[in-house]
Ligand code: ADP
């Protein structure tokens with residue numbers, strides 16, 4: 001048995017469970033080990049009722065103060081029980097658990113654990129779990145992992161499977177040279193996997209996480225550096241000159257460039273006409289207007305008789321860029337001959353696109369990963385632009401560039417990262433910053449509210465829709481039951497259909513839908529035949545629907561502030577006043593204070609840094625700082641120190657043995673090649 005063994009070989013896993021695991025991308029024992037917990041539940045010592053804060057999960061040790069009250073409503077048996085301790089009282093509600101009536105005796109003492117909620121001004125718990133004191137004591141202060149699940153698969157099934165996988169899988173040979181292990185204080189990989197899945201305590205968990213985060217960063221940075229070696233100081237084969245095309249285009253545009261945009265445009269022109277090939281990152285907050293800069297560079301390329309390609313992370317975004325460009329052609333007669341290439345096109349459509357690309361009939365190719373398929377051959381690829389760069393792996397960027405002969409490279413990103421980190425993560429690129437928003441934008445109005453405010457929010461959305469606007473509603477999960485009791489897209493859309501007037505068109509969107517369906521929904525939203533779009537964070541990347549004026553985020557407490565800021569960037573893109581409603585299911589002071597930061601600032605860099613400061617680097621699970629640079633565990637903000645360490649380790653190793661050819665580096669070399677081959681490419685899920 002090794003890491004390639006199928007999960008079917010494990011005890012208790014039959015065909016049915018195998019299918020469920022496959023839904024999560026888990027096929028082998030190795031996949032299972034790499035299915036890291038999403039968070040951990042800590043069974044803390046019981047608290048007094050007075051200290052149990054609404055929204056939090058806690059245990060209370062209470063006495064039953066009255067005779068349990070039972071009734072039936074719509075086939076459901078409801079049992080209400082009043083309880084108290086020395087500090088106060090609360091009520092428990094149980095559904096379809098009639099037998100509890102006999103178990104719970106008036107005057108008896110019991111330990112319950114559940115989520116505290118407010119009903120009026122009364123504290124309540126719904127379906128809390130009953131524990132014996134003994135049983136609870138055993139679990140106290142243990143960290144119980146919670147895994148990403150799918151309907152039909154329980155957390156316990158995953159835990160059991162992971163336990164077997166760990167027991168059956170022997171340790172692998174250590175691949176880091178001893179010096180790296182020592183200098184960076186890393187524990188062995190096998191031990192790290194054990195402690196990540198079954199942590200003995202918090203300290204062991206953090207050690208485990210540190211090792212695995214280091215692994216992620218190390219391989220990412222190594223591949224990045226290797227890439228850089230290949231791209232540095234490459235001769236410019238496509239020296240380009242400014243033509244009347246870009247000048248005229250700028251004159252036609254309904255707006256003039258901001259100073260920041262003008263500066264970056266100059267840098268791009270200088271690069272593309274210099275003796276050395278362009279390798280540039282454009283960093284700018286959401287809405288700062290990066291797309292137009294890409295369009296200008298692509299137009300200069302087309303005007304110089306060459307081909308340019310624009311790669312976007314999603315079909316929706318690619319289609320949107322294509323529309324923008326097609327509109328410029330129609331309206332201003334710019335010299336683009338654009339073609340769209342995405343996975344969901346029919347074979348015939350693709351063949352036609354390939355033909356136009358290969359013959360050079362198309363001088364601007366817009367698409368998704370489809371652009372890097374082997375089948376695609378370019379005539380004269382001189383410029384490669386990747387939008388929302390963090391969504392692509394290093395290898396994908398590399399592959400697109402290889403489609404041409406040393407094309408110019410331009411990457412665009414809205415990830416707010418401080419300069420020190422940018423140099424590590426984008427070491428192979430020159431950096432331009434668009435640090436100014438276009439004029440005349442009305443600042444977005446924000447509010448942070450609890451779930452009881454929902455009816456007002458729905459009323460507000462209905463009003464905005466009546467005025468011709470559109471709204472987004474974001475939920476953290478796709479369908480019911482993946483994680484605790486979080487809102488999910490599918491059910492929420494149904495709920496909204498009932499809550500909003502019948503003429504309001506509600507639809508939903510999530511990452512597991514077929515690309516063609518996603519495109520259709522986004523097109524309908526852009527065309528305003530959908531008024532309210534319920535979505536997961538797939539919407540976070542780059543979408544531009546200026547008519548949308550409301551962004552409502554459910555379970556806002558689950559998101560990193562930088563990510564919420566990205567979501568907020570989807571509205572306020574036109575000239576309508578826009579609004580953000582952050583709904584938090586947790587109401588403790590810490591959560592509220594954290595979310596209030598969004599109220600105070602519109603600056604992505606500031607927000608990310610404040611979030612980090614407030615939560616402290618110790619708080620590593622639960623909330624992800626941002627959906628960008630989607631490492632499986634690592635987070636570029638919270639793990640900045642490990643990132644720096646991995647970066648130094650890669651640098652010194654490469655100085656010593658750039659190709660890792662020495663015998664003592666063979667294991668590491670193998671491991672990195674394997675990582676690259678497996679396509680563990682740090683793309684977003
Ligand atoms: P992002 O930087 O997030 O990719 P976009 O490029 O999508 O932002 O631009 C957001 C919106 O701002 C678009 O509708 C775009 O047409 C508009 N825009 C870009 N530059 C300017 C400008 N200088 N003045 C006014 N509007 C602009």
Ligand code: MG
Nearest residue numbers: 290291387542
């Ligand atoms: Mg964009």
